[in-house]
Ligand SMILES: CN1c2c(nc(N)[nH]c2=O)NC[C@@H]1CNc1ccc(C(=O)N[C@@H](CCC(=O)N[C@@H](CCC(=O)N[C@@H](CCC(=O)O)C(=O)O)C(=O)O)C(=O)O)cc1
């Protein structure tokens with residue numbers, strides 16, 4: 001029989017219960033025991049959902065209080081010494097690594113957190129020492145979770161990040177030189193011990209995630225697969241059978257190192273259906289194929305006919321007992337359940353499938369292949385009807401949008417003059433000092449702001465009352481910036497629930513949800529709006545608030561927009577139209593907004609593109625070139641409609657610039673603010689090597705942590721930057737928006753930032 005399998009389930013719960021519990025714990029409102037009890041309740045609830053859906057293979061150890069890679073960092077004893085020296089208990093040590101700890105005289109920043117492949121999820125980077133040793137925890141979370149499910153009568157398949165991916169996704173700690181992959185021999189015994197323990201607990205199979213196999217790997221990492229999996233294979237029946245799992249790309253270029261003697265190999269056939277034949281050809285003689293046919297990254301109903309055909313193609317070659325039907329990746333990237341969406345238009349809701357519905361889908365697909373279509377005839381018919389209704393719906397198609405797209409010309413992508421002319425006109429208008437200070441846009445989204453927005457959404461206060469409240473917040477933000485003596489102000493984005501959702505809610509062509517939260521990092525969630533049709537802007541989206549901010553401010557005010565690529569990437573995109581077309585539609589809508597802002601007296605406009613890097617195809621080659629071409633064009637199309645003396649800023653919170661520099665430069669933004677605070681200042685070298693001519697603000701402190709950086713720390717950062725960048729091109733700013741922070745720490749950090757900038761200004765003005 002063809003079994004159904006899920007690779008991972010969202011952790012937050014139906015009402016973001018995990019977020020609420022962790023934040024309550026951090027705030028001292030609940031005890032550690034309460035937090036752990038809530039986590040247990042959620043795990044059980046999620047296993048039950050999958051069991052009730054009829055899923056054969058249910059994952060365990062996919063859950064994490066903060067991040068699943070962080071779970072392994074701790075369970076493998078790969079905790080940098082700065083987190084062990086203060087005697088924190090294991091839970092607090094874990095959170096200290098995730099989000100920093102500054103309490104009771106303990107002051108330690110978090111570990112670096114970066115994008116999980118090309119998704120909007122973030123993982124904590126294994127941060128390794130020279131001569132790193134590993135030691136398995138006494139009670140590894142994988143074993144505890146397996147036992148917990150077993151006690152509830154649910155047999156699960158534990159999930160682990162595999163040894164090669166764990167190391168490849170890691171890095172050497174600051175001032176350390178170790179190449180993580182060289183630690184493989186030291187690490188493997190820990191996997192062996194853990195796998196033996198899982199077998200002893202009763203686990204028959206283990207999902208061992210090696211998604212880095214989709215990359216173009218450096219030779220050393222690639223070469224690590226063979227010895228690692230030969231070693232594990234040599235343990236025979238002492239360990240569970242391994243399901244070697246890849247996702248988010250094809251593995252055809254790395255088939256030469258695909259282990260032959262694993263029990264099963266999982267591949268993502270939603271992203272790369274074309275890899276099927278070649279992967280089957282490279283399987284060991286008894287290896288099972290786990291065919292990822294239900295999309296773990298998007299919310300569209302699965303096309304049953306197509307998915308079943310794919311699974312059947314595999315079955316024809318391998319037989320029913322050598323094929324598993326699975327989700328393409330973990331469902332972590334999808335919301336919990338469509339059932340919570342009471343306000344979605346019924347026609348549109350019928351097109352979607354969230355995690356709980358996908359669980360039913362994968363069970364249905366497996367049943368259709370095992371028992372034949374007649375066994376699920378009703379489901380197949382309903383699915384075909386729904387897909388047909390979407391394909392023929394008038395709501396997906398807007399001829400006016402298409403007409404405008406057909407009229408875009410080359411001139412629309414170009415500013416009127418080159419940067420030197422622009423910057424001198426801008427400087428005349430803005431009159432900024434050396435080392436200008438600014439922030440990235442958002443100020444703390446306080447409880448009060450969320451409460452008032454919630455009341456407005458529920459109709460408990462009028463639009464006029466809400467607008468008045470927002471005006472008061474903007475005024476307050478301006479006052480604080482005056483007191484801080486920052487140079488370029490922001491209005492603080494109090495009116496925005498999220499930098500993408502806010503725009504989705506104001507654009508035609510989008511649907512948005514009330515409960516469809518997806519974890520972004522730690523306790524932070526996003527509710528990606530859904531692109532269902534052609535996109536256009538029915539009315540200005542941000543002009544009212546920015547115009548008000550200009551009217552109450554004596555200093556230059558920066559208008560704040562989310563760029564077309566980020567709007568696209570952090571939405572659930574359409575799967576029936578190429579992403580470049582959706583990006584161009586967004587760009588045209590934003591272009592009108594940019595011009596409207598300028599005409600309303602906003603002289604500096606920041607168009608954020610933090611997701612531009614994340615969208616880069618995972619492998620170099622023609623797909624990457626094509627992506628960069630349309631992504632850069634979309635940004636330019638959205639910003640190039642302004643006059644020379646309007647200063648365009650852009651912001652990126654992710655700093656892997658080496659493979660990306662030329663795209664950033666090609667955006668032609670006057671000022672870039674980039675994340676740099678946790679990364680090595682050496683990264684900035686690329687801006688020197690490539691003689692980056694425009695202005696740049698590499699973030700001087702990390703905003704993801706509540707920790708306040710000292711003035712000296714910031715000065716040290718600026719000093720490091722000056723080794724690479726000219727004083728005339730350097731801006732001083734935090735490395736991202738401050739919406740997740742409290743006001744107290746925000747003000748303290750910004751006082752230190754302004755003082756540090758002033759010290760350098762005084763030094764360089766002499
Ligand atoms: C900058 N980043 C962003 C990413 N992706 C985005 N889509 N947006 C981003 O800003 N990716 C990379 C980075 C880092 N990632 C994140 C992700 C999420 C947050 C964040 O702060 N999320 C908030 C939720 C924001 C939001 O939508 N808020 C709404 C709803 C607020 C709410 O919870 N309301 C309550 C009721 C009100 C109350 O009583 O409190 C409810 O609905 O129950 C809003 O403000 O209206 C989060 O809290 O997780 C940051 C960075």
Ligand SMILES: N[C@@H](CCS)C(=O)O
Nearest residue numbers: 440441442608610737
């Ligand atoms: N302007 C946004 C950018 C976040 S990436 C903010 O400040 O929150």
Ligand SMILES: [Zn+2]
Nearest residue numbers: 610653736737
């Ligand atoms: Zn950012």
